Amino acid sequence: MMKINIESRPSLLILVSFVISLITLMGVYLIPFNFRVPIFKVIALVLIVFILYPFCRVNIKWILYYFFCLDRDWWIARIERPRIFIYIIYFAILLMMLKDISIPNQYVLFFYRLSIMFYLVVGAAMLGKLIWTKKFESALLPEIKNLVNQNISIRKLSETEISEIIRLNSKNIEESSVNDLQALLNGNIPGDKIKWVGTSGKNVITYTELFSLLHIISESGDIKFDRAKRKSLMNFIIANFVKYEKGEVSQIPYGSLNSAYTNFVL
Structure with missing residues (x-):
């Protein structure tokens, strides 16, 4: 990260x-x-x-x-x-x-x-x-932050950071969605949902790199989200991203997204 x-x-x-x-x-x-x-x-x-x-x-x-x-x-x-x-x-x-x-x-x-x-x-x-103590930093502070702010918000990024993030995620973003991703990184609502390729090599969609991307660009993204904040993350992804496989676009199901996040390691 x-x-x-x-x-x-x-x-x-x-x-x-x-x-x-x-x-x-x-x-x-x-x-x-x-x-x-x-x-x-x-x-x-x-x-x-x-x-x-x-x-x-x-x-x-x-x-x-x-x-x-x-x-x-x-x-x-x-x-x-x-x-x-x-x-x-x-x-x-x-x-x-x-x-x-x-x-x-x-x-x-x-x-x-x-x-x-x-x-x-x-x-x-x-x-x-x-x-x-370290317990406060690793466990209690994230819980307090989740209680205070349960929404997902994009932190202010510099132009250099935006360019680097787009470059690092180019293989996961369909070419026509680059401008939409740039709009999201600038804190704006994308014109269209971003087409997330993100396959594992076996034509199976994977969300690991998508989760990593969201944690990099979001406020308080240095901790793994839990409870209401986790639900907000799922809804944020569904609202702004779609699956793109073999030229076809489909909605990201909440259940599979939530299950994938359970095994996600930040």
Whole structure:
């Protein structure tokens, strides 16, 4: 698969880092209003530091590398941006929870403080540890992306990429469909459905290279689609491609396409 280097805009990363730091500092400042017992304040501060440490370790390093013009290819936007987003949501909720609320009932106040501690412990487990593991990158993040966006969309391609993709797939595309494929790669609806040749050499249609093509050109195509996103992929192919065998055109059946995708290895 073609490797695309995606770079984050430095101004966006710096702004997000600043916002998260500001929210966190405000939250720490408000903690004394809600935790009168010193040990609670100490535990809360330790948990917040534990949560922020991996975030700062990665993103402060990225900022330093940016200003000193060092290689930043190790910072992968498709992974780090979701992590930043999760941090923003977490600390925004924490800030709301840490408001100085007057609660006269001692029992309600106890459970209120307990809920904050529980939220911090959960944050330490999830943000301080879980989302920085390989499991998050390989399993949890793809699931989150599938839930957020279930549609198949073509990412913005350069003219060089489009020419290269057309060249690499020339044997699978009937000559009259080249312009339609180019329209699809430009994010437009093809004038006619693209005629996919794609035989295995035994006059049996195969979709392996078609799946590879769609993963290269689609957003979030670096993971194998599942559930609703997988169904969207099948419908996208049926809407834009047809089988072309021995000069005859026929519709691609959903069942055989879906079965072929089960055995597809990205």
